[in-house]
Amino acid sequence: MTNSVYRKIEVVGTSPDSISDAIANALSKAAPEAREGWFEVSEIRGHITGGKAGIYQVGLKIGFKIEP
Amino acid sequence: MTNSVYRKIEVVGTSPDSISDAIANALSKAAPEAREGWFEVSEIRGHITGGKAGIYQVGLKIGFKIEP
Amino acid sequence: MTNSVYRKIEVVGTSPDSISDAIANALSKAAPEAREGWFEVSEIRGHITGGKAGIYQVGLKIGFKIEP
Amino acid sequence: MTNSVYRKIEVVGTSPDSISDAIANALSKAAPEAREGWFEVSEIRGHITGGKAGIYQVGLKIGFKIEP
């Protein structure tokens, strides 16, 4: 149980609707190997289209356990 | 009125629902002495459970006035 | 088409309701010249009033193309 | 009253006398549009002339409300 090791990957999720949708997309589509672990938001950006926030882009660092 | 002084503390609030719920929890439960003041979001993290965002963890720096 | 140049400005939007409302306010009221471009969230802060998050303040760096 | 938006600009003030003089110069000469707002010191530098501090250069980020 002790001495576990973890891998960290970095992904970007997007959503036209909200920051949490962008996080959900990143987890489900860009990091399918990360079933149990944690994420850290590294940046929140977005497109501006016609003077409005078009698409949110949320960068995530994701850590997950490596099974032996 | 001038020469006020402020104390800053650091807390983490959590919520399974949203980032703003995690902020609200942090303010109401972890910083009851901070009735009037300001907060600065220092980190946004979360658990991944079953490949989905499980619980949001939001770190806050909180400043509030010290009454003489 | 190549060799475009961009200007970056910094603004703060506010909202009593949510972080994304604060972003929307910043884009529509503080950066009307940025019709097409991108934004980067640089800070998330807020007022505490009566022990609750009063007003969200979201700092944005905004980039937009300079027309020749 | 709520939903105010702010613009942030960056300036450098100088003074041969002191850091606060350099701040005062920056505010009065480089940011005349900022009548009410706030500043954040981003850097303190200076010239060395004949082995002594010659001129202080103080970088400021300045935020001020955009009137509708």
Add this chain to the structure above:
Amino acid sequence: MTNSVYRKIEVVGTSPDSISDAIANALSKAAPEAREGWFEVSEIRGHITGGKAGIYQVGLKIGFKIEP
């Protein structure tokens, strides 16, 4: 004598007059438990009122020895 431990707290002092007055206020009013120790300036900010530096706000991290 060896193996001492220290606590660090964060405060903000203000003064309409000078940066060192703001530091002095922070130490005397916001950190009375810190009789012997050290401080680190973490930020220098201020209000702008009528186009002038109104009130200096100086953030300090303060470290002091914990008596056993």
Add this chain to the structure above:
Amino acid sequence: MTNSVYRKIEVVGTSPDSISDAIANALSKAAPEAREGWFEVSEIRGHITGGKAGIYQVGLKIGFKIEP
């Protein structure tokens, strides 16, 4: 179980012997209220005495759950 909140404090532990001793001292003497939680090493410093590392000083940020 969900919606827990945490407080973060900052301490410095010292030891003439090793970095891990300094961490252990910080936890046992400077943060007795932190029974269950986590720490993050924020800085590793030390005294030099007679040209040798005299005393290690290790800064820690410590997070722990606030019981309701």
Add this chain to the structure above:
Amino acid sequence: MTNSVYRKIEVVGTSPDSISDAIANALSKAAPEAREGWFEVSEIRGHITGGKAGIYQVGLKIGFKIEP
């Protein structure tokens, strides 16, 4: 001569050819008001097209003197 003040702006220049071309484009097209001053490279990015560096994007902070 002393007590000069400076304004700082932020721009992004691009070039398909080189980093210095991107800097030159930024100065000539995005900052025409900066005739005499200095620049600081804040980021170097680029497009990848067909597996190759397509267009360099160089962010610059530009400082220039404000004439009274």
Add this chain to the structure above:
Amino acid sequence: MTNSVYRKIEVVGTSPDSISDAIANALSKAAPEAREGWFEVSEIRGHITGGKAGIYQVGLKIGFKIEP
């Protein structure tokens, strides 16, 4: 088209000739899966051999779209 997700990887390219050659090498040899995307220069280093810059080493963060 919306809701795209991206993976970010980190590589180091080298070249005895120039910084842009080191970037080109990194993209073609270390990130063959990144056909369309973007890069961000994270560090520029190099060897010194005989008192001269021997080999440039350029660190890149590379982002590219994950095809569903």
Add this chain to the structure above:
Amino acid sequence: MTNSVYRKIEVVGTSPDSISDAIANALSKAAPEAREGWFEVSEIRGHITGGKAGIYQVGLKIGFKIEP
């Protein structure tokens, strides 16, 4: 020999005993493809259990050569 390229990955190793054990675990279990290269410690954290340092968690950035 020149023009080598390198990949960088990020891992976390843990150990109940020491920081160097956590580094050794990370290298042997989480980065088996990195036979020759370098590492950079990016963070040192740990669990607190019963008021003591329970398990050290050491984050590493690992670089290794990509064979052609």
Add this chain to the structure above:
Amino acid sequence: MTNSVYRKIEVVGTSPDSISDAIANALSKAAPEAREGWFEVSEIRGHITGGKAGIYQVGLKIGFKIEP
């Protein structure tokens, strides 16, 4: 005139009186070789003695031209 090169050194000056006195001391006593050049304030710290700011410690990075 062009192609000048500069050396940068780092010093700490102290003063019981003020931040600018600490800067002046650093320049005159710790960097006598820097007759013409520039300085950048890297940190402002101090001792606390009897609950008051005892001695200011100001860290400076100093750059000066190397004569051929």
Add this chain to the structure above:
Amino acid sequence: MTNSVYRKIEVVGTSPDSISDAIANALSKAAPEAREGWFEVSEIRGHITGGKAGIYQVGLKIGFKIEP
């Protein structure tokens, strides 16, 4: 006694055995002029040889008093 000035230098010590050995080597071999003073660990890196931590490299900033 007051108004002391300090010089800061930067060194890297190495050891195949441990982080504290690398610190000790740096102090005794790379900074013999620093008899009394302080150090700050600025980075911890290492070689990987045969999949194991080969040699620890520890960067130190060292401060020491300049005798008048």
Add this chain to the structure above:
Amino acid sequence: MTNSVYRKIEVVGTSPDSISDAIANALSKAAPEAREGWFEVSEIRGHITGGKAGIYQVGLKIGFKIEP
């Protein structure tokens, strides 16, 4: 062979022509003692003269082995 120690110095090289020329100047003129070692680019700046990049200034941290 093991247990080597290194000194790090900081210099700025300049060139009217290119970033790599500025690096070459820094190495040959400002760091003649660094025959074998490494460099890290810490900043890229420049003069603006007549609206164009006049002189590149490249800051380098240079590490080199200390011979026993």
